[in-house]
Amino acid sequence: MPADPKERTSAPEAARSEIGFSDAERKLKAYLTALWRLHPVMRAAISAPGQSPPRRVTFDGGYIRVPQTYADVQGCGVEPIFRAALAHVAAHLTFTRARWQIGTLKPLQIALVSLIEDARVEALAIREYPGLNRLWAPFHVAEPTGALVAEMLMARLARGLFDPAYRDQDPWVSKGRTMFFDRRLEWENAAISREIGTLLGNDLGQMRIQFNAKTYVVEPAYRDDNAGLWDWSDTPPQEMEDTDVVIESFRVRRTEDESEPHQRRRSQDNDTGAGVAARERPIDADAGVPVARYFEWDYVLGRKHADWTTIVEFEPRRASTVGLDRLLSEYADVENRIRKLIRSTRVARPMRIRRRPEGERLDLDSCIRAAIEYRGGITPDPRVYETSEMRDRDLAVLVLLDASESTKEFVRNTTTTVLSVERAATALLAHAMEGLGDPFAIHAFCSNGRQEVRYYRVKDFNQPYGAAAVERLAGLRGGLSTRIGAALRHAHSEIRGQQAHRRLVLVITDGEPADIDVTDSKYLVEDARKAVQELGHDGIDVFCVGLDGGGDSYLTRIFGRRNAVQIDRIASLPDKLPALYLRLTG
Amino acid sequence: MQLDAYLITDEPYYRAIGDEVSLFEMAYASRMPMMLKGPTGCGKTRFIEHMAWRLRRPLVTVACHEDMTASDLVGRFLLDPSGTVWHDGPLTLAVRHGAICYLDEIVEARQDTTVVIHPLTDDRRILPLEKRNELVRAHPDFQLVISYNPGYQSVLKDLKESTKQRFGGVEFRYPDPAVEAEIVSHEAGIDFGLAERLVKIGQRSRNLKGHGLDEGASTRMLIQAGRLIAKGVALPAACDVALVLPITDDADIRDALSQAIAACA
Ligand SMILES: Nc1ncnc2c1ncn2[C@@H]1O[C@H](COP(=O)(O)OP(=O)(O)OP(=O)(O)O)[C@@H](O)[C@H]1O
Ligand SMILES: [Mg+2]
Numbered sequence: 001m002p003a004d005p006k007e008r009t010s011a012p013e014a015a016r017s018e019i020g021f022s023d024a025e026r027k028l029k030a031y032l033t034a035l036w037r038l039h040p041v042m043r044a045a046i047s048a049p050g051q052s053p054p055r056r057v058t059f060d061g062g063y064i065r066v067p068q069t070y071a072d073v074q075g076c077g078v079e080p081i082f083r084a085a086l087a088h089v090a091a092h093l094t095f096t097r098a099r100w101q102i103g104t105l106k107p108l109q110i111a112l113v114s115l116i117e118d119a120r121v122e123a124l125a126i127r128e129y130p131g132l133n134r135l136w137a138p139f140h141v142a143e144p145t146g147a148l149v150a151e152m153l154m155a156r157l158a159r160g161l162f163d164p165a166y167r168d169q170d171p172w173v174s175k176g177r178t179m180f181f182d183r184r185l186e187w188e189n190a191a192i193s194r195e196i197g198t199l200l201g202n203d204l205g206q207m208r209i210q211f212n213a214k215t216y217v218v219e220p221a222y223r224d225d226n227a228g229l230w231d232w233s234d235t236p237p238q239e240m241e242d243t244d245v246v247i248e249s250f251r252v253r254r255t256e257d258e259s260e261p262h263q264r265r266r267s268q269d270n271d272t273g274a275g276v277a278a279r280e281r282p283i284d285a286d287a288g289v290p291v292a293r294y295f296e297w298d299y300v301l302g303r304k305h306a307d308w309t310t311i312v313e314f315e316p317r318r319a320s321t322v323g324l325d326r327l328l329s330e331y332a333d334v335e336n337r338i339r340k341l342i343r344s345t346r347v348a349r350p351m352r353i354r355r356r357p358e359g360e361r362l363d364l365d366s367c368i369r370a371a372i373e374y375r376g377g378i379t380p381d382p383r384v385y386e387t388s389e390m391r392d393r394d395l396a397v398l399v400l401l402d403a404s405e406s407t408k409e410f411v412r413n414t415t416t417t418v419l420s421v422e423r424a425a426t427a428l429l430a431h432a433m434e435g436l437g438d439p440f441a442i443h444a445f446c447s448n449g450r451q452e453v454r455y456y457r458v459k460d461f462n463q464p465y466g467a468a469a470v471e472r473l474a475g476l477r478g479g480l481s482t483r484i485g486a487a488l489r490h491a492h493s494e495i496r497g498q499q500a501h502r503r504l505v506l507v508i509t510d511g512e513p514a515d516i517d518v519t520d521s522k523y524l525v526e527d528a529r530k531a532v533q534e535l536g537h538d539g540i541d542v543f544c545v546g547l548d549g550g551g552d553s554y555l556t557r558i559f560g561r562r563n564a565v566q567i568d569r570i571a572s573l574p575d576k577l578p579a580l581y582l583r584l585t586g
Numbered sequence: 587m588q589l590d591a592y593l594i595t596d597e598p599y600y601r602a603i604g605d606e607v608s609l610f611e612m613a614y615a616s617r618m619p620m621m622l623k624g625p626t627g628c629g630k631t632r633f634i635e636h637m638a639w640r641l642r643r644p645l646v647t648v649a650c651h652e653d654m655t656a657s658d659l660v661g662r663f664l665l666d667p668s669g670t671v672w673h674d675g676p677l678t679l680a681v682r683h684g685a686i687c688y689l690d691e692i693v694e695a696r697q698d699t700t701v702v703i704h705p706l707t708d709d710r711r712i713l714p715l716e717k718r719n720e721l722v723r724a725h726p727d728f729q730l731v732i733s734y735n736p737g738y739q740s741v742l743k744d745l746k747e748s749t750k751q752r753f754g755g756v757e758f759r760y761p762d763p764a765v766e767a768e769i770v771s772h773e774a775g776i777d778f779g780l781a782e783r784l785v786k787i788g789q790r791s792r793n794l795k796g797h798g799l800d801e802g803a804s805t806r807m808l809i810q811a812g813r814l815i816a817k818g819v820a821l822p823a824a825c826d827v828a829l830v831l832p833i834t835d836d837a838d839i840r841d842a843l844s845q846a847i848a849a850c851a
Contacts, residue, residue, distance in 0.1 A: 030842030033797045034790040035849055083845060131849035360657045362670065384665060
């Protein structure tokens with residue numbers, strides 16, 4: 001049963017280090033995108049213990065598994081075979097429009113229909129991209145001699161269909177070639193592959209030539225194992241038996257593939273998280289230290305409750321950054337772009353510089369002096385212009401992350417949580433801020449009633465954004481509630497000490513303020529609004545990025561219309577956040 | 587006339603993509619400020635040159651850049667032996683004498699610079715020269731045209747809403763393959779079949795936009811590759827020089843692009 005490609009897409013990447021394919025993967029992906037606008041998921045195929053590694057590419061929709069190495073291909077370098085293989089799959093993805101039902105076809109017929117189909121899609125691809133001929137040709141090495149066994153004849157036929165100049169006297173090969181080239185005008189139609197392949201299969205059967213489906217491997221080596229051409233799901237069980245071991249072995253392999261993601265998902269959790277214990281007890285309860293108390297604003301009474309909330313600071317657990325790095329690697333493009341944006345962002349305040357030999361304005365004082373000198377018969381000083389220069393950015397930022405329970409939810413259609421997207425976005429943002437040299441802090445919060453507003457310091461202003469900070473970021477876990485006003489007040493006291501010209505608190509939250517001891521949902525919104533106003537009073541800007549599609553009303557209420565944005569597709573946060581930051585501070 | 591030097595005497599080759607020529611003529615008839623939107627190298631500059639020639643107006647072009655100040659547009663005082671003298675900037679020249687003023691890549695200029703065009707682009711049609719204490723009324727033939735590349739960099743650099751909303755817009759994109767090949771063939775002086783191949787290559791590179799490239803190869807790049815081929819350079823080498831190397835520093839993407847080009851021919 002073919003697995004849902006979407007589900008597989010989200011499977012963690014295979015360990016790439018062990019494979020020759022990995023070095024070329026990025027190039028190959030871009031190659032497919034350039035030529036066919038395909039964005040397939042490619043993975044190195046992992047062999048099950050005790051089994052020999054897969055020798056051919058296999059694909060299932062846009063999900064492609066590539067052998068780690070091609071043992072049976074010599075002397076043409078690693079990259080060409082991978083490129084040839086993927087170009088072949090791309091030809092299928094472009095021209096093999098639907099999967100075939102197996103029906104009553106015998107294994108040999110299946111293999112031959114696939115062979116004709118390979119030739120057909122390649123012929124069409126070469127029509128569009130003649131250069132592919134040069135790519136595939138070196139792998140067609142069959143010679144018109146040798147034993148009359150099915151595998152060899154099929155390799156010869158494959159060559160004969162690919163290369164019109166190839167000479168082969170074998171009647172069966174010749175017949176196949178004639179049938180194929182006679183129908184040149186019908187190449188667009190996949191049905192001819194089935195027709196020709198079935199006939200050729202019958203002929204071979206009548207010639208009593210043996211075909212061993214168990215050991216059959218498609219030739220030439222760059223071609224895929226054909227599993228992706230057939231619809232295996234509808235094969236009734238009894239037919240299955242007398243159909244093929246080839247198919248059977250596909251199935252075995254497929255089931256293995258399917259079990260893989262689960263296993264690996266588990267191990268991924270282990271290395272992104274701090275182990276199973278941490279997952280069960282989301283928040284490290286032992287190390288909290290109460291550090292401050294703040295009032296809270298009660299909009300019903302119209303007054304403050306003094307000393308109402310307690311901030312308890314926790315040292316965030318450090319966790320391996322493997323998972324975070326992996327997620328970040330998916331955003332490599334974004335990182336590049338950010339780097340570029342940073343380079344072009346020389347955001348600064350203009351400063352006036354006088355007495356310049358050139359400039360855009362006259363410097364009045366120098367002009368007068370020059371005029372006096374001139375009248376007095378002295379050579380006037382030519383430096384009579386003034387100009388503006390940009391002074392460096394002067395900005396401090398505190399990023400305040402919402403780490404409440406709701407951030408543990410999965411982002412739609414993926415296996416990543418809101419919090420891990422927040423983490424990736426924050427990591428990208430941190431790179432941007434580092435790049436710009438802005439002093440910044442990353443803090444996170446959640447709450448467990450007013451007496452326990454938890455506050456995590458992932459990175460402080462005076463700390464470098466180094467390995468330790470990244471580990472703490474990776475170690476953030478979601479849990480509990482969102483008492484945002486109290487957290488904002490604490491952030492306020494943190495950023496107040498910064499000397500920068502501009503100070504910004506950047507809040508990232510995914511839900512409405514809430515806490516276990518509050519029933520009136522408006523209460524915490526109004527309190528948070530108050531906290532934002534207090535910050536504004538001290539000249540500190542607050543900006544909020546909301547990840548809750550429906551959060552418009554309360555976010556606008558808390559932060560003001562101009563100081564909140566909604567991101568409806570959470571997965572795009574890592575893309576949007578740094579850009580947004582640059583715009584905000586530019 | 588003052589701006590004779592800015593008159594375009596020979597027809598600049600422009601292959602119309604849609605009804606942009608007649609639309610623009612209509613817009614000029616009411617002196618509507620216009621914005622030409624589109625990716626780099628897709629013919630915006632060529633179009634405005636063609637239009638200026640067609641309308642028989644002088645064309646004053648200003649390439650905007652980050653360090654450009656309002657004085658660069660409007661003018662400034664310079665010193666001479668007897669004191670200071672005022673020099674009109676290019677915008678002022680166009681306003682006084684009735685030219686089409688084309689501000690190329692206006693997003694590159696800082697926003698405090700671009701606001702000087704505001705009074706020119708509403709009903710007032712005036713240009714205040716504050717430093718000189720003068721109010722220049724626009725010549726009846728004057729028209730302001732800006733170009734604007736809505737690429738990803740617009741996250742950072744964007745036109746103010748109040749600026750944008752003063753303009754009518756014409757959108758440019760890379761033309762259909764056959765038309766683009768016609769342009770490439772004409773401009774590079776190569777035969778149509780070869781131009782078609784270059785256009786195909788260009789399109790492959792455009793597939794990589796957002797997947798490794800910020801922007802695919804422009805018509806301009808294809809023309810340049812074509813010119814090299816016309817001089818006798820082989821197609822792969824010409825593409826390498828004119829298109830692959832300049833477009834990105836990312837070795838993987840360059841490799842992918844070279845291989846894709848190899849597949850095309
Ligand atoms: N429709 C067209 N007709 C004629 N030539 C064209 C056309 N489109 C593009 N070109 C050619 O492409 C070249 C580049 O176009 P042009 O300089 O006008 O680009 P642009 O859009 O102004 O780019 P940029 O935004 O980088 O300034 C021109 O020199 C011209 O040769
Ligand atoms: Mg195949």
